[in-house]
Amino acid sequence: MxxxxxxxxxxxxxxxxxxxxxxxxxxxxxxxxxxxxxxxxxxxxxxxxxxxxxxxxxxxxxxxxxxxxxxxxxxxxxxxxxxxxxxxxxxxxxxxxxxxxxYVWRARIKWQQGMVSKVFARNHAFEVGQPASFNTEDEVPGAIEHLLGALGGDLSAGFQWRLSRAGIEVYNLEISLSARVGNVLVFLGIEDDGNPGIETIDGKVYVDADSDKGASNDEIERIWQDTLRRSPLAQTLAPHVKLNIDLKRVP
Missing domain, CATH: 3.30.110.40 (TusA-like domain)
Incomplete structure (x- = not known):
């Protein structure tokens, strides 16, 4: 200009x-x-x-x-x-x-067949497979995978937005997440003792971002921690699940 x-x-x-x-x-x-x-x-x-x-x-x-x-x-x-x-x-x-x-978010879930259900939310619809699947070639993602995807999407959008507001441009951003269940055999009905829920979520956040003035690693880490603190899904899970999601800045 x-x-x-x-x-x-x-x-x-x-x-x-x-x-x-x-x-x-x-x-x-x-x-x-x-x-x-x-x-x-x-x-x-x-x-x-x-x-x-x-x-x-x-x-x-x-x-x-x-x-x-x-x-x-x-x-x-x-x-x-x-x-x-x-x-x-x-x-x-x-x-x-x-x-x-x-505001109240709503979803309607209708069983389709076998272990597959269909979710209707606003103008969207998507299928969800069984809670815990060990098959690498299921037709649709399982419930745990949807949860990981939702958490990752929440964090990715929030992190990018907060970096942008701080004048830091994001060139690339990727999040890798994995979940470990306490005892999946409880869900399968094979055992009765133990926790069938997710106990830990581990992950890495890879971000390539910078500003005209040169954003420091400390500044980007501070924005990442603020993203976690303000994330609806991370803060819903945090009291019950151990979240180990580390930030790694890449060139």
């Missing part, structure tokens, strides 16, 4: 970095929360790398009465949006935040 274009942008009263969040994944709550201390007529700068925001943010502004003043491309695949706050914009925020806290 040249100096003339930069000088033509409105002066922002506050700035947020939404990273790769889309409007349906919490970005709008972040925007509304950041707008609370801004006076009516003030401007919020929203930095985003999510392509769908280019269409969804203007539509949301029109719907609620804010004004999208301008948008500007920026380095690292970012676009900066400048939104002017309307009058009386704060009254519904507390309601929206409470609704987010009270």
């Amino acid at each position: 040249n100096d003339t274009a930069k000088n033509s942008l409105p002066q922002a009263d506050a700035t947020i970095d939404g990273g790769d969040l889309d409007c349906g994944s919490g970005l709008l709550l972040m925007i509304r929360n950041a707008m609370t201390p801004i006076p009516a007529g003030g401007v919020l700068e929203i930095r985003s790398r999510e392509i769908s925001v280019k269409e969804d943010l203007p539509a949301w502004c029109r719907m609620v009465g804010h004004t999208l003043v301008s948008e500007s491309p920026a380095p690292n695949k970012y676009t900066h949006y400048f939104v002017r706050k309307k009058q009386d914009a704060d009254s519904a925020l507390s309601v929206d935040l409470q609704q987010a806290k009270d």
Whole structure:
């Protein structure tokens, strides 16, 4: 961006970095929360790398009465949006935040045949195999594998998003997880003593990421620990399962 274009942008009263969040994944709550201390007529700068925001943010502004003043491309695949706050914009925020806290996720599960069930969640459907399978060629992943995949997806998305918000670009990110059950023979009905549940989940996180200023290993480790602390699934499992998931930075 040249100096003339930069000088033509409105002066922002506050700035947020939404990273790769889309409007349906919490970005709008972040925007509304950041707008609370801004006076009516003030401007919020929203930095985003999510392509769908280019269409969804203007539509949301029109719907609620804010004004999208301008948008500007920026380095690292970012676009900066400048939104002017309307009058009386704060009254519904507390309601929206409470609704987010009270939201209930739902799924419907229907047995299909044999050891396979089908899960219906929102507009998605997927099949789940038996809880513990030793066959390497099952038609569908088992329940434990779905749990590992869900945990890994949770951590991968959260880690990337928090790195992005810190101005650190992710070039590659991969998570490898494995689970060990206490005594699978209890599930199979062969034995009665022992814990049929998962006792430990081990894993490695491989990340290639850096910033223009040079992100230190300590900074990336701090963001990873914050990701674990804020992860819905990791914090659900942590009181009952020993999580050993180590971070390794790769070039």
